[in-house]
Amino acid sequence: MNGRVVVVCVGNEYRRDDGAGPRVAAMIDHRVPEGTKVALSDGDPIRMLALWEPEDVVVVVEAAHVHPSHPGRLHRLDADRAALTTRAASSSHGLGPGEAVQLADVLGRLPRRLVVHAVEGTDFGWGTEPSAPVAAALPALAGRVLDEVAAAWRGVRARDADPVAESAS
Amino acid sequence: MTHRGARMLRVEGLARVEGEGALRVGVEGGTVTDVELQIYEPPRFFEALLRGRAHTEPPDLTARICGICPVAYQMSACRAVEDACGVAVSGPIADLRRLLYCGEWIESHALHVHLLHAPDFLGLDDAVALARADRASVERGLRIKQAGNALVERIGGRAIHPVNVRLGGFHRAPDRAELAGLVPALRKALDDALETAAWVGGFDYPDDRGDQPFLALSDPAHYAIDAGTPTVLRADGREARPFPLTEFEQRVVETQVSYSTALRSTLDGERHLTGPLARYAVNGRQLSAPALDAARAAGLGDIREGEVCRNPYRSIGVRAVETVYALGEALRIIEAYRPPPRPYEPVPARAGTGRGATEAPRGLLYHRYRLDADGLIEDACIVPPTAQNQGAIEDDLRRIAQAGLDLPDEALTRCCERAVRNHDPCISCSTHFLDLTVERK
Numbered sequence: 001m002n003g004r005v006v007v008v009c010v011g012n013e014y015r016r017d018d019g020a021g022p023r024v025a026a027m028i029d030h031r032v033p034e035g036t037k038v039a040l041s042d043g044d045p046i047r048m049l050a051l052w053e054p055e056d057v058v059v060v061v062e063a064a065h066v067h068p069s070h071p072g073r074l075h076r077l078d079a080d081r082a083a084l085t086t087r088a089a090s091s092s093h094g095l096g097p098g099e100a101v102q103l104a105d106v107l108g109r110l111p112r113r114l115v116v117h118a119v120e121g122t123d124f125g126w127g128t129e130p131s132a133p134v135a136a137a138l139p140a141l142a143g144r145v146l147d148e149v150a151a152a153w154r155g156v157r158a159r160d161a162d163p164v165a166e167s168a169s
Numbered sequence: 170m171t172h173r174g175a176r177m178l179r180v181e182g183l184a185r186v187e188g189e190g191a192l193r194v195g196v197e198g199g200t201v202t203d204v205e206l207q208i209y210e211p212p213r214f215f216e217a218l219l220r221g222r223a224h225t226e227p228p229d230l231t232a233r234i235c236g237i238c239p240v241a242y243q244m245s246a247c248r249a250v251e252d253a254c255g256v257a258v259s260g261p262i263a264d265l266r267r268l269l270y271c272g273e274w275i276e277s278h279a280l281h282v283h284l285l286h287a288p289d290f291l292g293l294d295d296a297v298a299l300a301r302a303d304r305a306s307v308e309r310g311l312r313i314k315q316a317g318n319a320l321v322e323r324i325g326g327r328a329i330h331p332v333n334v335r336l337g338g339f340h341r342a343p344d345r346a347e348l349a350g351l352v353p354a355l356r357k358a359l360d361d362a363l364e365t366a367a368w369v370g371g372f373d374y375p376d377d378r379g380d381q382p383f384l385a386l387s388d389p390a391h392y393a394i395d396a397g398t399p400t401v402l403r404a405d406g407r408e409a410r411p412f413p414l415t416e417f418e419q420r421v422v423e424t425q426v427s428y429s430t431a432l433r434s435t436l437d438g439e440r441h442l443t444g445p446l447a448r449y450a451v452n453g454r455q456l457s458a459p460a461l462d463a464a465r466a467a468g469l470g471d472i473r474e475g476e477v478c479r480n481p482y483r484s485i486g487v488r489a490v491e492t493v494y495a496l497g498e499a500l501r502i503i504e505a506y507r508p509p510p511r512p513y514e515p516v517p518a519r520a521g522t523g524r525g526a527t528e529a530p531r532g533l534l535y536h537r538y539r540l541d542a543d544g545l546i547e548d549a550c551i552v553p554p555t556a557q558n559q560g561a562i563e564d565d566l567r568r569i570a571q572a573g574l575d576l577p578d579e580a581l582t583r584c585c586e587r588a589v590r591n592h593d594p595c596i597s598c599s600t601h602f603l604d605l606t607v608e609r610k
Contacts, residue, residue, distance in 0.1 A: 014233065042236055042329045046280065046314050099297060106300040107308065126213070 003055030003112055003159075005152040006037045007145060008048060010062045010097055017071075017121030017134045020063040020141065027142040033153050045100030049109055057152040058111040060097060061145055063134070064118040071122035072133030074141055079105070079114040113152070117145050192585065193428075194570050201571045204563045208429040216549040224250050224518050224544035225336050227536070231551065232330050237280075237595055240273040240321065241529030242536075243334040244395055245551075249536040250336055253523025254544075256516045261509040262338040267395045268348075268502045269324040269331070270527070271495040274394065275317030275358070277530035278488040278495070281593045282365060283310025286485045289587045290372035306368060309361045313492060316358035319351055320499060338513030348503045355503075359459075359496040366463035366489040374468070377569065378479045380404040381440050381561045383447035384421070386528050387411060392455045392494060393448070395527050400451050401436065404479065409451050414524045417535055421552060433559040434552060440560030443532030444592060445487035450477045460494035481565055481591040488530075488593075518544025529554055531595055555594045562592050 007028065011021035022040055029038050039051050052058045064075060079101055097116070104110045119141050123131040130138070191207040215234055219227060227246035232239035244266060251258060258266070283306065284296035293299050300307040318328050324343060325331025333340050386397025387409065399420070400411040412420055421441075423432040435441065449464075453472030456464065461473070467486035470476030478487065520542040526535045532554030539548040569588045573581050 012236075040329075044236075044329075046284075046311055047318060047328060049311065050315055050318070099295075102297045103300055103307070106297055107304060107311075 003053065003057060003156055004035060004037055005033075005057050005059070005149050005156065006039065006052045006111070007032065007059045007061065007149060008039050008041050008051055010041045010043050010048075010060060012042065014126065014128060016123045016125055016127045017063050017119075017130050018124050019128065019130060020119050020121065020134055020138060021061045023130070023138055024061045024142050024145060027138065028146055028149075031146060032149050036149055036153075041097075043097050043100075045097070045103050048097065048100040049104055049107075052111045054109065054111060056111045057155065058114045059145055059148050059152065060114065060116040061141070062097060062116060062118045063121040063124075065124075066120045069120055069122060071120050071131060072137040073120045074137060074144060075116075075118045075120070076144070077116040077118065079110060079116075113155075115148055117141060117148065192566070192589070194566065194585065196570075196574065199574060201567050201574070204567045204570070205426075205428045206559050206563050206566075208431040208559075216551055219538075219546050219549040222546050224254065224516070224538070224540050224546060227538065227546070227549070228334050228336060229332070231536070232334075234551070234553070235595055236329060237277055238273060238529045238531070238534075239330045240269055240325065240334075241527055241534050242551075243331065244270060244527045245525045245529075245534045245536040246538075247334065247336055248396065248525025248527065249523045249538050250525075250540070251514075251516055251523065252525055253521040253538055253540050254516045254519055255521070256337065256514055258338060258514050261342070261507055262512070262514065263395075264502050264506060265324060265339060265342060265509075268499055268506075269321060269334070270395045271499040271502070272317045272320030272324065274495040274530050275492055275499070276314045276321060277317075278492045279310050279314035279317060279362075281530075282369065282485055282488050282492070283307060283313075285593070286488075286590055287369070287372075289590060290369075290374075290482075290485070306365075309365060312354075313358045313361050313365070313496075316351070316354045316496070319354060323347060323351060335513055337516040338509070338511075340512065342508045342512035344508055345506060348506055352500065352503060355496055355500050359493065359500065362489065362492045362496055363459065363463055363466070366486070366493060367466040369485050369489050370466045370468040372485070374480060374482045376480070377482060377565075377572075379442060379446075379481055379561065379565055379568075380479070381442040381564060382436055383450050384436055384441050384443045384533055384557070385447040385451040386526055386533055387451050391498075392452050393528055394495075394498075397526070397528070399526065399533065401441075402447070402451050402477070407475070414526055414535075417524065417526070417552075418537070418550065421535070421557065423552065423556075429559070431556050431559065434557040435560060436557075440564055441557065442561040442592075443554045443557050445484050445491060445530075445532075446478060446481065447532065448528060449487045449490065450479075456490065456494050457497050459497055460490050463493040464490045481588070484591050484593070518542070531555055531593055532558065553595070555592075558592050558594065562589060562594065565591065 009021035009025035011018045013019035013022045119137050193205045195203040228243040231242040231246045288299050322328040326333035383402040386393040387400040388397035398411040400409045402409045421434050469486050522539045524537045535552040537550040565588045573584045
């Protein structure tokens, strides 16, 4: 098989909206096609890099700070844009998913394709419950991630069926 | 370069440290008059929320204080509660604890040495720039850290906030084959770590010296990690002096300052330093032969000849050496490991007070719990290493900023940031961290 589909759900379930990633993981874990890897991540770039192989398709699920903010708004970023994002300083020593993508690029460890699905958060304080706008957006976010996973698997199967054509495309 | 009467530098966020806070340096008439490490993140009140909880809960609850060093919190918590209950864990369970702790040292040190601290010595902005300039060194750091991650995950049950630790030991003990599976990666990581020690030995180090008393645990059996007796080594003294853990709160006194939400500490009334430099100075003679070789390669001299390193910039070398030691120790423990008959010792509750201290990657981490007869926690005290080191970091900043006053603002700011990163502060432990302001009047 030409790679897998890996969903990396980033966040801290004890920091309200930052828990969007882990919440989506719980929502999709039993709904993704067989063979899909759903992984939790605290955003540590080194651990993130270990979650995928170069031939994989990776879907990262994250909460995002955006200015100006529209809490609950959903975003889809490809790897190039994701690398431009940096995580707030509350992450491990100021490193986060943006740095993970940049490091992966420099080290030649980017997966075949990497897409980030993010929801704009507003409350990253202590607590386990997300803010109302983020809570309302989570089902749609999970739906987008499932659609992305399904599309990724179609690509994997197409490569399996015709690797020459797919590699040339 | 001009000598200005009044200047102000401001950094919106200090990179490559854990958490959020601010730094203010006041300069008047060419003299640094005051330095304030301003930790403004809200305190998290862990000690308060532990009150009324069962004696079995601190290992899991306090692990949440830090995502970088949860094992340190679990181990200090276990030791303190077990002390209160009159239980001492030994044999293969104690070995497993030390092995798990080695994993945390390896992953924490590898992260700081390669991705956070090394760019400072190479004139680079961050780990991504380092990867562009020296891909092999970053790849080497990643391999070492992944070996540590794997160790923590295998014994702790998961890489982040391990769940397999419990009072008295572990929920489940791995079998020999599970640990043996880690050996090839650990051996490769050991080779890598020796190379890293030589790599950092080639860096240019500013000439600097701190004179704070060192505080580290010491253990006659081996280089202290998971247990030991608090030991003080003063700048003017050659002899390390231990004191009982029961005296810790009389000797290490926490105080509050108006500009920081994190409590800070003094040792016998003086600002002190805990962490790699202190450990190496107090216990360096107990390092393994490969680690002592690595120390020479890292430019630390020969600790057996009494060469105590007090240059905070060289803490990166000590971390490299301790990584070599921890990898060798992990391989030694795995080689000798036999699974315990049961994965934990029962720890029945009783009324009493217990204390536990271990060496977190950033230094001595102390816990104390007072239990009632049902095992409910009546009082808790946690003294993390970064909280202790705030005063020493301010001392370093005062010294380094004073020496660099002729520098342009941007260069002086970078000096101050480096001075902080020398200590790998974990602000989520002390409560969180850092913007920088230098006011020159």
